[in-house]
Amino acid sequence: MVAKQTRVRKKKNRIRKAMPYLLVGPLVIWILLTVFLPLSSVIRESFYSTGFVGTQGDFVGFENYMNVFGSAAYWGAWQKSLLWVVGNMVVQTILAFSVALLLNNNRKISQMARTWMIIPWVIPTIVVAIFWQWILNGSYGVLNDVLLSLNIIGEPLNLLGDSTWSLFVIIFINSWHWFPFLAVILLAGLSGIPKELYEASAMDGANKWQEFWKITLPSLQHTTFALGLVGTLWMFNIFDLIHSLTEGGPAGTTTTVPVLIYQEAFESYNLGNASAMSVVTALFLIMFAVLFVRFAAPKD
Template structure:
Protein backbone atom coordinates (compact mmCIF):
# COMPACT_ATOMS: atom_id res chain seq x y z
CA UNK A 1 0.00 0.00 0.00
CA UNK A 2 2.79 2.37 0.95
CA UNK A 3 4.57 1.54 -2.27
CA UNK A 4 1.48 2.42 -4.29
CA UNK A 5 1.15 5.79 -2.48
CA UNK A 6 4.79 6.57 -3.21
CA UNK A 7 4.29 5.74 -6.89
CA UNK A 8 1.23 8.00 -7.09
CA UNK A 9 3.07 10.91 -5.40
CA UNK A 10 6.05 10.52 -7.75
CA UNK A 11 3.81 10.50 -10.82
CA UNK A 12 2.02 13.65 -9.60
CA UNK A 13 5.35 15.40 -8.95
CA UNK A 14 6.58 14.50 -12.42
CA UNK A 15 3.40 15.79 -14.05
CA UNK A 16 3.52 19.12 -12.22
CA UNK A 17 5.36 21.97 -14.11
CA UNK A 18 8.82 22.98 -12.89
CA UNK A 19 8.77 26.14 -10.82
CA UNK A 20 10.04 29.16 -12.83
CA UNK A 21 13.13 31.08 -11.76
CA UNK A 22 12.55 34.25 -9.76
CA UNK A 23 12.90 37.46 -11.72
CA UNK A 24 15.93 38.55 -9.72
CA UNK A 25 17.79 35.36 -10.76
CA UNK A 26 16.99 35.98 -14.43
CA UNK A 27 18.20 39.57 -14.11
CA UNK A 28 21.37 38.37 -12.36
CA UNK A 29 22.06 36.03 -15.30
CA UNK A 30 21.64 38.57 -18.11
CA UNK A 31 23.04 41.64 -16.30
CA UNK A 32 26.75 40.82 -17.04
CA UNK A 33 25.91 40.45 -20.73
CA UNK A 34 24.19 43.83 -20.71
CA UNK A 35 27.32 45.40 -19.26
CA UNK A 36 29.54 43.84 -21.93
CA UNK A 37 27.19 44.51 -24.84
CA UNK A 38 28.08 48.21 -25.40
CA UNK A 39 31.81 47.55 -25.83
CA UNK A 40 31.16 44.47 -27.98
CA UNK A 41 28.81 46.50 -30.16
CA UNK A 42 31.38 49.31 -30.39
CA UNK A 43 34.13 46.89 -31.45
CA UNK A 44 31.81 45.33 -34.01
CA UNK A 45 30.89 48.70 -35.52
CA UNK A 46 34.36 50.28 -35.49
CA UNK A 47 36.58 47.30 -36.28
CA UNK A 48 34.90 44.28 -37.81
CA UNK A 49 32.46 46.01 -40.13
CA UNK A 50 35.16 48.32 -41.63
CA UNK A 51 37.53 45.34 -41.83
CA UNK A 52 35.01 43.30 -43.78
CA UNK A 53 34.37 46.31 -46.03
CA UNK A 54 38.10 46.72 -46.76
CA UNK A 55 38.51 43.03 -47.59
CA UNK A 56 35.51 43.21 -49.91
CA UNK A 57 36.75 46.35 -51.67
CA UNK A 58 40.12 44.70 -52.30
CA UNK A 59 38.42 42.46 -54.87
CA UNK A 60 36.86 45.38 -56.76
CA UNK A 61 38.30 48.10 -58.99
CA UNK A 62 36.68 50.84 -56.91
CA UNK A 63 37.97 54.32 -57.66
CA UNK A 64 36.32 56.93 -55.46
CA UNK A 65 35.36 56.05 -51.91
CA UNK A 66 31.68 55.15 -51.82
CA UNK A 67 31.41 54.41 -55.53
CA UNK A 68 30.56 51.00 -56.96
CA UNK A 69 33.31 49.01 -58.59
CA UNK A 70 33.50 45.94 -60.77
CA UNK A 71 34.61 42.62 -59.33
CA UNK A 72 38.13 41.83 -60.58
CA UNK A 73 39.21 39.02 -58.25
CA UNK A 74 42.89 39.01 -57.25
CA UNK A 75 43.99 41.64 -59.76
CA UNK A 76 44.51 44.31 -57.09
CA UNK A 77 46.69 41.97 -55.05
CA UNK A 78 48.80 41.06 -58.08
CA UNK A 79 49.24 44.72 -59.00
CA UNK A 80 50.24 45.64 -55.45
CA UNK A 81 52.73 42.78 -55.05
CA UNK A 82 54.36 43.65 -58.38
CA UNK A 83 54.43 47.39 -57.66
CA UNK A 84 57.80 48.99 -56.97
CA UNK A 85 56.06 51.74 -54.96
CA UNK A 86 54.66 49.18 -52.52
CA UNK A 87 58.03 47.55 -51.89
CA UNK A 88 59.82 50.90 -51.65
CA UNK A 89 57.36 52.13 -49.03
CA UNK A 90 57.66 48.76 -47.25
CA UNK A 91 61.42 49.22 -47.05
CA UNK A 92 61.01 52.72 -45.65
CA UNK A 93 58.50 51.37 -43.11
CA UNK A 94 61.09 48.83 -42.01
CA UNK A 95 63.71 51.57 -41.63
CA UNK A 96 61.13 53.67 -39.78
CA UNK A 97 60.29 50.90 -37.29
CA UNK A 98 63.91 49.87 -36.69
CA UNK A 99 65.11 53.46 -36.35
CA UNK A 100 62.39 54.38 -33.89
CA UNK A 101 62.80 51.15 -31.96
CA UNK A 102 66.56 51.55 -31.57
CA UNK A 103 66.54 55.25 -30.70
CA UNK A 104 63.59 55.06 -28.33
CA UNK A 105 64.99 51.99 -26.58
CA UNK A 106 68.36 53.64 -25.98
CA UNK A 107 66.82 56.90 -24.75
CA UNK A 108 64.14 55.27 -22.61
CA UNK A 109 66.54 52.80 -20.98
CA UNK A 110 69.12 55.51 -20.31
CA UNK A 111 66.63 57.85 -18.65
CA UNK A 112 64.91 55.05 -16.71
CA UNK A 113 68.20 53.70 -15.33
CA UNK A 114 69.38 57.20 -14.46
CA UNK A 115 66.20 58.05 -12.58
CA UNK A 116 66.03 54.64 -10.91
CA UNK A 117 69.46 55.25 -9.41
CA UNK A 118 68.44 58.70 -8.20
CA UNK A 119 65.15 58.32 -6.39
CA UNK A 120 65.16 61.96 -5.16
CA UNK A 121 64.42 63.41 -8.58
CA UNK A 122 62.57 60.45 -10.11
CA UNK A 123 59.15 61.42 -8.68
CA UNK A 124 59.45 64.96 -10.10
CA UNK A 125 60.87 63.74 -13.40
CA UNK A 126 58.04 61.25 -13.90
CA UNK A 127 55.59 64.13 -14.02
CA UNK A 128 57.53 66.48 -16.29
CA UNK A 129 59.14 64.03 -18.67
CA UNK A 130 55.83 62.85 -20.13
CA UNK A 131 55.00 66.33 -21.42
CA UNK A 132 56.36 65.58 -24.94
CA UNK A 133 54.13 62.48 -25.05
CA UNK A 134 50.89 64.24 -24.05
CA UNK A 135 51.37 67.14 -26.48
CA UNK A 136 49.04 66.71 -29.52
CA UNK A 137 50.74 65.50 -32.70
CA UNK A 138 49.81 68.60 -34.71
CA UNK A 139 51.47 70.80 -32.07
CA UNK A 140 54.60 68.62 -32.14
CA UNK A 141 54.73 68.84 -35.94
CA UNK A 142 54.34 72.63 -36.02
CA UNK A 143 56.91 73.02 -33.26
CA UNK A 144 59.57 70.97 -35.07
CA UNK A 145 58.72 72.47 -38.47
CA UNK A 146 59.59 75.84 -37.00
CA UNK A 147 62.91 74.50 -35.74
CA UNK A 148 63.92 72.75 -38.99
CA UNK A 149 62.48 75.26 -41.47
CA UNK A 150 64.92 76.15 -44.24
CA UNK A 151 63.96 79.85 -44.37
CA UNK A 152 63.33 80.99 -40.79
CA UNK A 153 64.11 77.90 -38.67
CA UNK A 154 65.90 78.46 -35.39
CA UNK A 155 68.30 75.57 -36.02
CA UNK A 156 69.61 77.20 -39.21
CA UNK A 157 70.00 80.50 -37.37
CA UNK A 158 72.06 78.84 -34.63
CA UNK A 159 74.27 76.95 -37.08
CA UNK A 160 74.90 80.06 -39.20
CA UNK A 161 75.62 82.29 -36.20
CA UNK A 162 78.11 79.75 -34.82
CA UNK A 163 79.83 79.46 -38.20
CA UNK A 164 79.09 75.77 -38.69
CA UNK A 165 77.29 76.37 -42.00
CA UNK A 166 77.37 79.21 -44.54
CA UNK A 167 73.81 79.00 -45.86
CA UNK A 168 70.47 77.64 -44.69
CA UNK A 169 69.69 73.92 -45.04
CA UNK A 170 66.23 72.71 -45.97
CA UNK A 171 66.29 69.80 -43.52
CA UNK A 172 62.81 68.41 -44.22
CA UNK A 173 63.27 68.93 -47.96
CA UNK A 174 66.54 67.03 -48.17
CA UNK A 175 65.97 63.41 -49.30
CA UNK A 176 68.88 62.09 -47.25
CA UNK A 177 67.82 63.92 -44.06
CA UNK A 178 64.03 63.79 -44.12
CA UNK A 179 63.36 60.28 -42.79
CA UNK A 180 66.10 60.38 -40.08
CA UNK A 181 64.78 63.74 -38.85
CA UNK A 182 61.19 62.48 -38.65
CA UNK A 183 62.43 59.38 -36.80
CA UNK A 184 64.18 61.68 -34.32
CA UNK A 185 61.04 63.82 -33.88
CA UNK A 186 58.81 60.79 -33.34
CA UNK A 187 61.29 59.26 -30.90
CA UNK A 188 61.42 62.53 -28.96
CA UNK A 189 57.65 62.41 -28.76
CA UNK A 190 57.38 58.79 -27.59
CA UNK A 191 60.43 57.84 -25.54
CA UNK A 192 59.29 59.58 -22.31
CA UNK A 193 56.26 57.30 -22.10
CA UNK A 194 58.46 54.23 -22.55
CA UNK A 195 60.90 55.57 -19.95
CA UNK A 196 58.11 55.92 -17.37
CA UNK A 197 56.95 52.34 -18.04
CA UNK A 198 60.50 50.99 -17.74
CA UNK A 199 61.09 53.06 -14.60
CA UNK A 200 58.04 51.49 -12.97
CA UNK A 201 59.32 48.03 -13.92
CA UNK A 202 62.79 48.77 -12.54
CA UNK A 203 61.31 50.04 -9.27
CA UNK A 204 59.59 46.67 -8.73
CA UNK A 205 62.81 44.66 -8.83
CA UNK A 206 63.61 43.48 -5.25
CA UNK A 207 66.72 45.10 -3.78
CA UNK A 208 67.71 41.73 -2.32
CA UNK A 209 68.67 40.51 -5.79
CA UNK A 210 71.17 43.32 -6.24
CA UNK A 211 72.53 42.83 -2.74
CA UNK A 212 73.04 39.11 -3.38
CA UNK A 213 74.78 39.83 -6.68
CA UNK A 214 77.09 42.31 -4.94
CA UNK A 215 78.01 39.67 -2.37
CA UNK A 216 78.80 37.25 -5.22
CA UNK A 217 81.10 39.83 -6.78
CA UNK A 218 79.03 40.63 -9.90
CA UNK A 219 79.91 43.85 -11.70
CA UNK A 220 77.38 46.33 -13.13
CA UNK A 221 77.28 44.75 -16.58
CA UNK A 222 76.66 41.29 -15.14
CA UNK A 223 74.02 42.66 -12.78
CA UNK A 224 72.26 44.40 -15.65
CA UNK A 225 72.42 41.31 -17.87
CA UNK A 226 71.43 38.61 -15.40
CA UNK A 227 69.14 40.49 -12.99
CA UNK A 228 67.75 43.67 -14.52
CA UNK A 229 66.97 42.40 -18.03
CA UNK A 230 65.28 39.11 -16.93
CA UNK A 231 63.29 40.91 -14.22
CA UNK A 232 61.75 43.40 -16.63
CA UNK A 233 61.40 40.93 -19.53
CA UNK A 234 57.56 40.82 -19.40
CA UNK A 235 57.42 44.62 -19.66
CA UNK A 236 59.98 44.85 -22.47
CA UNK A 237 58.15 42.08 -24.34
CA UNK A 238 54.87 44.00 -24.18
CA UNK A 239 56.58 47.23 -25.21
CA UNK A 240 58.34 45.48 -28.07
CA UNK A 241 55.15 43.95 -29.44
CA UNK A 242 52.71 46.82 -28.97
CA UNK A 243 55.32 49.50 -29.69
CA UNK A 244 56.39 47.93 -32.98
CA UNK A 245 52.81 47.62 -34.23
CA UNK A 246 52.09 51.14 -33.05
CA UNK A 247 55.17 52.64 -34.71
CA UNK A 248 54.48 50.84 -37.98
CA UNK A 249 51.02 52.39 -38.24
CA UNK A 250 51.98 56.00 -37.46
CA UNK A 251 50.63 58.26 -40.17
CA UNK A 252 49.73 61.66 -38.75
CA UNK A 253 53.19 62.98 -37.86
CA UNK A 254 54.72 62.00 -41.20
CA UNK A 255 51.81 63.43 -43.15
CA UNK A 256 51.77 66.77 -41.33
CA UNK A 257 55.54 67.22 -41.62
CA UNK A 258 56.19 66.13 -45.21
CA UNK A 259 53.13 64.39 -46.73
CA UNK A 260 55.53 61.63 -47.74
CA UNK A 261 57.96 63.93 -49.54
CA UNK A 262 60.31 64.99 -50.84
CA UNK A 263 59.91 62.72 -53.88
CA UNK A 264 58.50 59.94 -51.69
CA UNK A 265 61.58 59.63 -49.46
CA UNK A 266 59.42 59.65 -46.31
CA UNK A 267 56.52 57.64 -47.73
CA UNK A 268 55.90 54.70 -45.44
CA UNK A 269 53.19 52.09 -46.02
CA UNK A 270 50.40 53.95 -44.14
CA UNK A 271 51.20 57.09 -46.15
CA UNK A 272 51.32 55.06 -49.38
CA UNK A 273 47.90 53.54 -48.64
CA UNK A 274 46.42 56.97 -47.97
CA UNK A 275 47.90 58.45 -51.15
CA UNK A 276 46.67 55.51 -53.22
CA UNK A 277 43.12 55.81 -51.88
CA UNK A 278 42.62 59.58 -51.68
CA UNK A 279 45.18 61.07 -54.04
CA UNK A 280 45.25 58.47 -56.82
CA UNK A 281 41.58 57.53 -56.27
CA UNK A 282 42.22 53.80 -56.29
CA UNK A 283 40.32 52.53 -53.24
CA UNK A 284 40.45 48.93 -54.47
CA UNK A 285 44.25 48.93 -54.71
CA UNK A 286 44.56 50.71 -51.36
CA UNK A 287 42.28 48.10 -49.79
CA UNK A 288 44.41 45.26 -51.15
CA UNK A 289 47.50 47.04 -49.84
CA UNK A 290 45.85 47.37 -46.43
CA UNK A 291 44.96 43.66 -46.30
CA UNK A 292 48.52 42.66 -47.24
CA UNK A 293 49.93 45.01 -44.60
CA UNK A 294 47.58 43.59 -41.97
CA UNK A 295 48.68 40.04 -42.82
CA UNK A 296 52.34 41.07 -42.52
CA UNK A 297 51.69 42.54 -39.07
CA UNK A 298 49.75 39.46 -37.96
CA UNK A 299 52.62 37.22 -39.05
CA UNK A 300 55.11 39.44 -37.23
CA UNK A 301 53.03 39.44 -34.05
CA UNK A 302 52.66 35.66 -34.16
CA UNK A 303 56.39 35.08 -34.62
CA UNK A 304 57.26 37.68 -32.00
CA UNK A 305 55.00 36.05 -29.43
CA UNK A 306 56.35 32.60 -30.25
CA UNK A 307 60.07 33.41 -30.11
CA UNK A 308 60.34 36.52 -27.91
CA UNK A 309 57.80 35.80 -25.18
CA UNK A 310 59.54 35.59 -21.78
CA UNK A 311 59.85 32.09 -20.38
CA UNK A 312 58.28 31.36 -17.04
Protein backbone atom coordinates in the same frame (compact mmCIF):
# COMPACT_ATOMS: atom_id res chain seq x y z
CA MET B 1 7.13 30.02 1.11
CA VAL B 2 10.07 27.75 0.40
CA ALA B 3 9.10 27.51 -3.28
CA LYS B 4 8.95 31.31 -3.51
CA GLN B 5 12.38 31.67 -1.94
CA THR B 6 13.72 29.08 -4.37
CA ARG B 7 12.33 31.01 -7.34
CA VAL B 8 13.82 34.25 -6.02
CA ARG B 9 17.18 32.55 -5.52
CA LYS B 10 17.13 31.13 -9.04
CA LYS B 11 16.24 34.53 -10.45
CA LYS B 12 19.14 36.15 -8.60
CA ASN B 13 21.50 33.44 -9.88
CA ARG B 14 20.34 34.04 -13.45
CA ILE B 15 20.88 37.78 -13.04
CA ARG B 16 24.32 37.16 -11.50
CA LYS B 17 25.30 34.89 -14.40
CA ALA B 18 23.97 37.33 -16.99
CA MET B 19 25.60 40.41 -15.45
CA PRO B 20 29.08 39.91 -17.03
CA TYR B 21 27.49 39.58 -20.47
CA LEU B 22 25.37 42.68 -19.88
CA LEU B 23 28.45 44.67 -18.86
CA VAL B 24 30.69 43.43 -21.69
CA GLY B 25 27.94 43.36 -24.33
CA PRO B 26 27.89 47.11 -25.12
CA LEU B 27 31.68 47.13 -25.55
CA VAL B 28 31.53 44.11 -27.89
CA ILE B 29 28.81 45.80 -29.95
CA TRP B 30 30.89 48.98 -30.10
CA ILE B 31 33.94 47.04 -31.33
CA LEU B 32 31.84 45.30 -33.97
CA LEU B 33 30.50 48.62 -35.22
CA THR B 34 33.80 50.54 -35.19
CA VAL B 35 36.29 47.83 -36.19
CA PHE B 36 34.77 44.86 -37.97
CA LEU B 37 32.24 46.71 -40.10
CA PRO B 38 34.87 49.06 -41.58
CA LEU B 39 37.24 46.09 -41.92
CA SER B 40 34.64 44.11 -43.85
CA SER B 41 34.05 47.15 -46.05
CA VAL B 42 37.79 47.39 -46.84
CA ILE B 43 37.96 43.69 -47.70
CA ARG B 44 34.95 44.05 -49.98
CA GLU B 45 36.38 47.11 -51.75
CA SER B 46 39.65 45.26 -52.39
CA PHE B 47 37.79 43.15 -54.97
CA TYR B 48 36.38 46.16 -56.84
CA SER B 49 37.89 48.84 -59.08
CA THR B 50 36.51 51.64 -56.91
CA GLY B 51 38.03 55.04 -57.54
CA PHE B 52 36.42 57.73 -55.39
CA VAL B 53 35.04 57.12 -51.93
CA GLY B 54 31.31 56.53 -52.16
CA THR B 55 31.32 55.36 -55.79
CA GLN B 56 30.65 51.83 -57.00
CA GLY B 57 33.40 50.13 -58.98
CA ASP B 58 33.35 46.98 -61.09
CA PHE B 59 34.16 43.59 -59.63
CA VAL B 60 37.73 42.69 -60.62
CA GLY B 61 38.42 39.69 -58.40
CA PHE B 62 42.06 39.39 -57.33
CA GLU B 63 43.37 41.91 -59.85
CA ASN B 64 44.02 44.52 -57.15
CA TYR B 65 46.00 41.99 -55.14
CA MET B 66 48.07 41.06 -58.19
CA ASN B 67 48.79 44.75 -58.71
CA VAL B 68 49.90 45.08 -55.10
CA PHE B 69 52.28 42.13 -55.19
CA GLY B 70 53.73 43.40 -58.44
CA SER B 71 54.06 47.01 -57.27
CA ALA B 72 57.62 48.27 -56.83
CA ALA B 73 56.25 51.29 -54.96
CA TYR B 74 54.55 49.06 -52.39
CA TRP B 75 57.64 46.99 -51.64
CA GLY B 76 59.76 50.14 -51.61
CA ALA B 77 57.40 51.56 -49.00
CA TRP B 78 57.89 48.38 -46.98
CA GLN B 79 61.65 48.96 -46.98
CA LYS B 80 61.13 52.47 -45.62
CA SER B 81 58.62 51.18 -43.07
CA LEU B 82 61.06 48.57 -41.79
CA LEU B 83 63.80 51.19 -41.52
CA TRP B 84 61.31 53.46 -39.74
CA VAL B 85 60.31 50.75 -37.23
CA VAL B 86 63.87 49.58 -36.52
CA GLY B 87 65.14 53.15 -36.20
CA ASN B 88 62.41 54.10 -33.76
CA MET B 89 62.91 50.89 -31.81
CA VAL B 90 66.64 51.49 -31.36
CA VAL B 91 66.46 55.20 -30.53
CA GLN B 92 63.45 54.95 -28.23
CA THR B 93 64.83 51.91 -26.40
CA ILE B 94 68.14 53.64 -25.70
CA LEU B 95 66.48 56.88 -24.58
CA ALA B 96 63.77 55.18 -22.52
CA PHE B 97 66.13 52.80 -20.71
CA SER B 98 68.66 55.58 -20.04
CA VAL B 99 66.07 57.89 -18.51
CA ALA B 100 64.30 55.11 -16.59
CA LEU B 101 67.54 53.81 -15.08
CA LEU B 102 68.67 57.34 -14.19
CA LEU B 103 65.41 58.18 -12.44
CA ASN B 104 65.22 54.81 -10.72
CA ASN B 105 68.65 55.38 -9.18
CA ASN B 106 67.81 58.92 -8.10
CA ARG B 107 64.59 58.86 -6.13
CA LYS B 108 64.90 62.52 -5.07
CA ILE B 109 64.13 63.84 -8.55
CA SER B 110 62.13 60.85 -9.74
CA GLN B 111 58.67 62.08 -8.75
CA MET B 112 59.17 65.55 -10.21
CA ALA B 113 60.84 64.24 -13.36
CA ARG B 114 58.02 61.77 -14.03
CA THR B 115 55.65 64.71 -14.42
CA TRP B 116 57.90 66.85 -16.60
CA MET B 117 59.28 64.08 -18.78
CA ILE B 118 55.89 63.09 -20.20
CA ILE B 119 55.27 66.56 -21.62
CA PRO B 120 56.54 65.61 -25.12
CA TRP B 121 54.19 62.60 -25.11
CA VAL B 122 51.04 64.55 -24.19
CA ILE B 123 51.60 67.18 -26.88
CA PRO B 124 49.30 66.53 -29.89
CA THR B 125 51.08 65.20 -32.95
CA ILE B 126 50.15 68.14 -35.17
CA VAL B 127 51.64 70.51 -32.59
CA VAL B 128 54.82 68.40 -32.52
CA ALA B 129 55.01 68.63 -36.33
CA ILE B 130 54.57 72.43 -36.35
CA PHE B 131 57.05 72.80 -33.51
CA TRP B 132 59.80 70.85 -35.27
CA GLN B 133 59.08 72.43 -38.66
CA TRP B 134 59.69 75.80 -37.00
CA ILE B 135 63.01 74.53 -35.60
CA LEU B 136 64.27 72.77 -38.75
CA ASN B 137 62.94 74.98 -41.52
CA GLY B 138 65.63 75.79 -44.09
CA SER B 139 64.57 79.44 -44.44
CA TYR B 140 63.62 80.65 -40.95
CA GLY B 141 64.38 77.71 -38.67
CA VAL B 142 65.82 78.32 -35.23
CA LEU B 143 68.41 75.56 -35.66
CA ASN B 144 69.87 77.17 -38.77
CA ASP B 145 69.95 80.57 -37.09
CA VAL B 146 71.94 79.18 -34.14
CA LEU B 147 74.35 77.17 -36.31
CA LEU B 148 74.96 80.10 -38.67
CA SER B 149 75.56 82.51 -35.80
CA LEU B 150 78.14 80.12 -34.34
CA ASN B 151 79.79 79.70 -37.78
CA ILE B 152 79.28 75.92 -37.61
CA ILE B 153 77.66 75.86 -41.05
CA GLY B 154 78.15 78.15 -44.03
CA GLU B 155 74.65 77.89 -45.51
CA PRO B 156 71.20 76.91 -44.17
CA LEU B 157 70.29 73.25 -43.87
CA ASN B 158 66.94 71.89 -45.00
CA LEU B 159 66.95 68.58 -43.15
CA LEU B 160 63.30 67.75 -43.79
CA GLY B 161 63.76 68.46 -47.48
CA ASP B 162 66.95 66.42 -47.83
CA SER B 163 66.38 62.97 -49.34
CA THR B 164 69.31 61.57 -47.36
CA TRP B 165 68.38 62.83 -43.91
CA SER B 166 64.61 63.37 -43.94
CA LEU B 167 63.61 59.89 -42.76
CA PHE B 168 66.24 59.83 -40.02
CA VAL B 169 65.19 63.28 -38.82
CA ILE B 170 61.56 62.18 -38.57
CA ILE B 171 62.67 59.03 -36.70
CA PHE B 172 64.39 61.30 -34.16
CA ILE B 173 61.32 63.55 -33.87
CA ASN B 174 58.98 60.60 -33.38
CA SER B 175 61.33 59.05 -30.82
CA TRP B 176 61.46 62.37 -28.95
CA HIS B 177 57.67 62.34 -28.93
CA TRP B 178 57.19 58.77 -27.69
CA PHE B 179 60.17 57.75 -25.55
CA PRO B 180 58.80 59.40 -22.33
CA PHE B 181 55.82 57.05 -22.45
CA LEU B 182 58.11 54.02 -22.69
CA ALA B 183 60.37 55.41 -19.97
CA VAL B 184 57.47 55.72 -17.52
CA ILE B 185 56.43 52.11 -18.19
CA LEU B 186 60.00 50.86 -17.75
CA LEU B 187 60.38 52.94 -14.59
CA ALA B 188 57.29 51.27 -13.16
CA GLY B 189 58.81 47.87 -13.99
CA LEU B 190 62.15 48.81 -12.42
CA SER B 191 60.46 49.84 -9.19
CA GLY B 192 59.12 46.29 -8.84
CA ILE B 193 62.54 44.60 -8.91
CA PRO B 194 63.60 43.56 -5.38
CA LYS B 195 66.59 45.55 -4.13
CA GLU B 196 67.94 42.40 -2.47
CA LEU B 197 68.92 41.09 -5.91
CA TYR B 198 71.20 44.05 -6.53
CA GLU B 199 72.63 43.89 -3.01
CA ALA B 200 73.44 40.21 -3.44
CA SER B 201 75.04 40.82 -6.84
CA ALA B 202 77.15 43.66 -5.39
CA MET B 203 78.41 41.33 -2.69
CA ASP B 204 79.38 38.86 -5.42
CA GLY B 205 81.37 41.57 -7.19
CA ALA B 206 79.07 42.22 -10.15
CA ASN B 207 79.43 45.57 -11.91
CA LYS B 208 76.58 47.76 -13.20
CA TRP B 209 76.74 46.29 -16.71
CA GLN B 210 76.47 42.74 -15.38
CA GLU B 211 73.59 43.75 -13.11
CA PHE B 212 71.74 45.18 -16.11
CA TRP B 213 72.10 42.04 -18.25
CA LYS B 214 71.66 39.46 -15.48
CA ILE B 215 69.04 41.12 -13.24
CA THR B 216 67.39 44.19 -14.74
CA LEU B 217 66.70 42.98 -18.26
CA PRO B 218 65.44 39.48 -17.30
CA SER B 219 63.19 41.01 -14.63
CA LEU B 220 61.62 43.28 -17.25
CA GLN B 221 61.02 40.55 -19.83
CA HIS B 222 57.23 40.70 -19.56
CA THR B 223 57.27 44.50 -19.87
CA THR B 224 59.69 44.51 -22.80
CA PHE B 225 57.71 41.76 -24.52
CA ALA B 226 54.49 43.78 -24.36
CA LEU B 227 56.28 46.95 -25.48
CA GLY B 228 58.00 45.08 -28.29
CA LEU B 229 54.76 43.67 -29.68
CA VAL B 230 52.44 46.64 -29.24
CA GLY B 231 55.16 49.21 -29.90
CA THR B 232 56.22 47.62 -33.19
CA LEU B 233 52.67 47.48 -34.53
CA TRP B 234 52.03 51.00 -33.26
CA MET B 235 55.16 52.44 -34.84
CA PHE B 236 54.51 50.73 -38.16
CA ASN B 237 51.07 52.30 -38.44
CA ILE B 238 52.11 55.87 -37.62
CA PHE B 239 50.90 58.14 -40.39
CA ASP B 240 50.05 61.56 -38.99
CA LEU B 241 53.55 62.78 -38.06
CA ILE B 242 55.14 61.70 -41.34
CA HIS B 243 52.39 63.18 -43.47
CA SER B 244 52.36 66.42 -41.47
CA LEU B 245 56.12 66.91 -41.82
CA THR B 246 56.91 65.74 -45.36
CA GLU B 247 53.76 64.20 -46.93
CA GLY B 248 55.96 61.28 -47.93
CA GLY B 249 58.63 63.40 -49.63
CA PRO B 250 61.10 64.44 -50.71
CA ALA B 251 60.95 62.17 -53.76
CA GLY B 252 59.18 59.45 -51.77
CA THR B 253 62.01 58.95 -49.28
CA THR B 254 59.60 59.05 -46.32
CA THR B 255 56.71 57.23 -48.02
CA THR B 256 56.04 54.40 -45.61
CA VAL B 257 53.25 51.87 -46.18
CA PRO B 258 50.51 53.83 -44.35
CA VAL B 259 51.46 56.99 -46.26
CA LEU B 260 51.43 55.10 -49.57
CA ILE B 261 47.98 53.65 -48.83
CA TYR B 262 46.65 57.13 -48.08
CA GLN B 263 48.15 58.52 -51.27
CA GLU B 264 46.73 55.66 -53.31
CA ALA B 265 43.23 56.12 -51.88
CA PHE B 266 42.87 59.90 -51.58
CA GLU B 267 45.40 61.37 -54.01
CA SER B 268 45.48 58.81 -56.82
CA TYR B 269 41.77 58.00 -56.28
CA ASN B 270 42.27 54.25 -56.46
CA LEU B 271 40.35 53.05 -53.43
CA GLY B 272 40.20 49.44 -54.58
CA ASN B 273 43.97 49.16 -54.90
CA ALA B 274 44.48 50.94 -51.58
CA SER B 275 42.06 48.51 -49.92
CA ALA B 276 44.03 45.56 -51.28
CA MET B 277 47.24 47.14 -49.93
CA SER B 278 45.57 47.50 -46.53
CA VAL B 279 44.47 43.87 -46.45
CA VAL B 280 47.88 42.55 -47.51
CA THR B 281 49.61 44.78 -44.95
CA ALA B 282 47.25 43.64 -42.20
CA LEU B 283 47.97 40.00 -43.00
CA PHE B 284 51.73 40.61 -42.80
CA LEU B 285 51.33 42.37 -39.44
CA ILE B 286 49.17 39.53 -38.10
CA MET B 287 51.85 37.06 -39.18
CA PHE B 288 54.48 39.14 -37.39
CA ALA B 289 52.37 39.27 -34.22
CA VAL B 290 51.84 35.49 -34.23
CA LEU B 291 55.54 34.78 -34.78
CA PHE B 292 56.56 37.34 -32.16
CA VAL B 293 54.28 35.77 -29.57
CA ARG B 294 55.45 32.30 -30.56
CA PHE B 295 59.20 32.94 -30.31
CA ALA B 296 59.62 36.02 -28.10
CA ALA B 297 57.06 35.42 -25.36
CA PRO B 298 58.56 35.01 -21.85
CA LYS B 299 58.98 31.35 -21.00
CA ASP B 300 58.03 31.63 -17.33
